[in-house]
Amino acid sequence: MNREVIISMEEARNFLVNYHNLNQARNLKGIEGVMECFRQMKSIQYDPLNVVGRNADLVLQARVSGYEPGMLYELLYQRYELIDGFDKEMCIYEADDFNKFRRIRAACGETAKERLACREQFDALNVLDDVREHVKRYGLTSSKDISIGESRASRWGHKKLSSAALDYLYCTGELSVKEKRGTHKYYDFTENVVPKEILAQEDSKSDRQFLEWYIKRRIQSVGLLWNKSGGAWQGHFISNIKLREEILAHLVHIGEVQMVLIEGIESPFYMISKDERFFDVNLEKKHVKFLAPLDNMLWDREMINRLFDFNYRWEVYTPIDKRKYGYYVLPVLYGNQLIARFEPEKPKKNEPFSIKNWWCEKNITITDELLEQIQHSIEDFARYLSVQCLDTYEDIILKQEEE
Template identity: 50%
Template sequence: MTTYLKEDAIKMLIRYQNLDGKEELTGIDGVRTIMNRIGSIQYDPLNVVGRNADLVLQARIDNYKPEHLFSLLYDEHSLIDGVDKEMCIYCTRDFGKFTKVREAHTKSVISTLQHRNQMGALDIIDDVKAFVAEHGATGTKDISIGEVRESRWGHKKLSSVALDYLYNTGELCIKEKKGTQKYFDLTERIISNKEYSPFDDMSMEEFLNWYVKRRIACIGIVWDKRGGAWQGHYLDQNDLRKKTLNHLVENGEIDLCKIEGISEDFYAIPELNQGLHDVQKGDYTRFIAPLDNIMWDRTLLEKIFGFSYRWEVYTPVVKRKYGYYVIPVMYNNQFVARFEPEAISKSELFTIKNWWWEPNINPSEAMLESIFCELNRFAKFLGTESSKKNNEIIIAVKGHIL
């Protein structure tokens, strides 16, 4: 079993995720490269300075634009949105292998329908599917069958509930989006038969081996402790997960390793150590999405990076330590700060509301210059300019101006 220094583990993880930008990935081809490697990114509709999926990609890819992700999802259909750890975006090639996940998720969906008095939606499934088969791409406004009078939650039309249900089972996929409005079509019309195949011949053991190894690849290195890295159907079951991890280690499909100063065992994909001896190309700064892959397990994040983070979007204002939507700042493999941005539209400037340095960080001129460069890079991603007052906020350390 290999034991890595903590700084080496961090270096390999950052290199694997291309957060250091060493690979110089750009544009839509860069998205393809990253998604083929990490397999899945978390989707969240909240948009303060970009949605989470876009923030994940812009941190790894130069000249990234949200249109690139949109095209791969709804034009090329090489990516697809569906349940993984939560609602995620993943490679369409994996759609068939997610059959067991969709089946498990459907059970929880039915429980929700019962709670919301929407079980009548199941009685019109065939009618709704026939409507989509005849009319093609269908949004909730295009079809109106049944009404849920008793429910205060979710859709008011049973046909809208049925569309969502068929989407969760995998019988429908999102063909396109107009704003936030989804338009569904039959899955077999959108993706190839090979990808749509339910993989009925895949045993539970084969599925678990694939799914556990795939989840490790989403991050690069994990431990066997309950947390965000193992969130989702099957993976959150401790005994099942442990048995699968042991099998993968015995077969040489994943590496068992240690990180100096941490007692727990770690599991890494073999490709991780390829970046151990890479030379960093220069200083870099990246703004990390609150739901970035490396942030999924925040206890693990704190153990490895020494960085404590809590997403306070759903925390009452009086209980927040920092702010509503706070973005971590990474400089040369270290979290050095975090900031709260003002909500933005393309007609406004990218403006920082609050900036907090991490304890014991005294920013050098090189660090500040790197951060200022990233401010401009981030503003370019947003399609706007960086506010001139940002620099004044950033160089304010403990009330003093450097």
């Protein structure tokens, strides 16, 4: 490709679907398929809410055939090939990249100090040695295992200074999450979590080289990204649009990044040059996929609205009377179109998977083929959740269309 190409909106959508394997073209399966997703997207955002799986599980079930949540748990807390850490926000990424994130951890530590000061909990820093000694003596430690100091000055944050101290040591990378029980974190010193050969790797990048690496990495997380402020550019070091513009221009100049112009959109887009192969995948067979609320492809909501004509807002934190749709609503992809959204019920033991509401986008025609694909995807989704599935969900989908 040249350093600047012009593509249609259709080609842009196809590229993103191909890139994220939402058309099953790469036939990703099992734990190796999960690792391939991380090699491709670099980071997946973590969120503790669990209605039909946590965000990372939902991201992976849309891309990996036969995915089960235990696969991610095994890679995180048994094999330690993945690790919890800060990237865009709280994310999961390959343990091999741990040392490359030292600048991010240092910045997170400073942010944590500011947060402690704002909450009048700065005294947590005075008990760091006590917390270190506890972890050294007892090993695996959660916030409920240690109780030092108490903070009542603020209604925000941890009530125990030791819990705030654990969180600070985690932010700086001195501690890492070695195990999780539900959403509860159990910490140990990082040298007891990250393989020694990874910790021994030197990160000799200059500040400039780090920024180039980090900006390329963020593009890889989405696949195709414009240089407009939004969710995809959140995080330390890269929120400055002018700085990004200058570094992107350099990366285009040296051929590592490709500038892409999309018909009808003034702002240029960027992709990693070697990823041009994702323009060539055939999309003849359309699949229905249920996307996570914080899916990598949806990180920039304005960009998705322009490309897919799909206005999506996650309304979990929106007051009930101000919600347009529902509490936990998932977008529905069909081929290269976002055609609907639905609100699932939290699965109950010995009860089949249930859909509370289903909303189709305007101008979407419900065909027998589409209903068949939706049913197939619901069956696979129920399998991923380890719950039963009804013979058909046609009535609830067609009911919304009639309304």
